[in-house]
Amino acid sequence: MSRWRPDARERLQAAALDLFAEQGFAATTVPAIAARAGLTTRTFFRHFADKREVLFADDAEVPAMVAKLMAEAPATAEPMQLIVEGLRTVAATRFEGRKAALRHRRDLVRSDEGLRERDLRKRAAMAEAVREGFLARGLDATRAALLAETCVTLVSVSIAEWLDSVDDRRLDEILRDVLEKLRAELA
Amino acid sequence: MSRWRPDARERLQAAALDLFAEQGFAATTVPAIAARAGLTTRTFFRHFADKREVLFADDAEVPAMVAKLMAEAPATAEPMQLIVEGLRTVAATRFEGRKAALRHRRDLVRSDEGLRERDLRKRAAMAEAVREGFLARGLDATRAALLAETCVTLVSVSIAEWLDSVDDRRLDEILRDVLEKLRAELA
């Protein structure tokens, strides 16, 4: 038994999500979150860089996962093929099954401009991971950037469609459709 | 002659850019900007929503310009064709000729995480304008979103390349090349 109740980070996150749901993001203060978790404001900032980060903590390891997937893929894999495979894996591992939670987060993010900015930053971080992966595979800077941004476009458009959908289409199926539509646009 | 020296907003912007160049963005406080402009802190926030907005004020009307271009384009125009034409116009009107200033801004943006976030928000605002333009033209939600995001990808990749280039290639020429490369990737 340690001196403090364990899982301080998890308690802070749970408290924050509760309060965001009750009062909205902007109306809940960091001291209120810390108080509900039985901790101090200072401790909150030791676990999260700022108030917004709480909402994105669950997906913190996605860029690292992307980097790993790209590094381990066979050197012969074609870029777009690699993206398709990678997105299937990421979708299955990190998104499928969290639909309700992700919908809730999407609604919160929509409600606050600061959160929208942070969301964009997270997407950009994923794009950066993809881009570096392609650079490491020897692609030139333009191709790497183009493929990375396109990859993120595919993900975000697909996830938006997935979260909006009432039926139970699988995310990877939607991803495939969206890619086909993009191909058609550019043909 | 009015009661106050005119151009408060412009003076604030000039003061801010000077101080950002001298001390960096983070080290510059709003009171310092206001003082250099001969105004008060409160007045700064009357002209700019926050410290970051100063850097992006010059491009505030781009989304409106995009909306106008899309609304005025002939109804028969194909989406991708429309994007290509529109980007040529926007590039010529808003970017070509500001290379030095835009390079400077890019360096500042790179130096600060908060500014990177704001930059992404501005891109997203442009994407949103394009998306709404396509929705107004009757495209379905997925196509509109896909085309809008792709449009922004083309712009940002091209501008990055343009600002990095040492030769004097024109931005619209780079745009065309980048689009061709994207087409090749997806073929």
Next chain:
DNA sequence: CCGCCTCATGACATGACGTGTCATCACTAG
């Protein structure tokens, strides 16, 4: 010429955010 209105700014107060710093104290290694 007068009085009223408008509106950009000044002046002041306030609260939240985020960080630096030091003390505390359970646990652990040696």
Next chain:
DNA sequence: CTAGTGATGACACGTCATGTCATGAGGCGG
């Protein structure tokens, strides 16, 4: 037994951002 480690508390501080009221020049109708 002792020294070290590491998460937390306690406190101070500076900046950001906003609400509110006062001020006073210029414009306008009378």
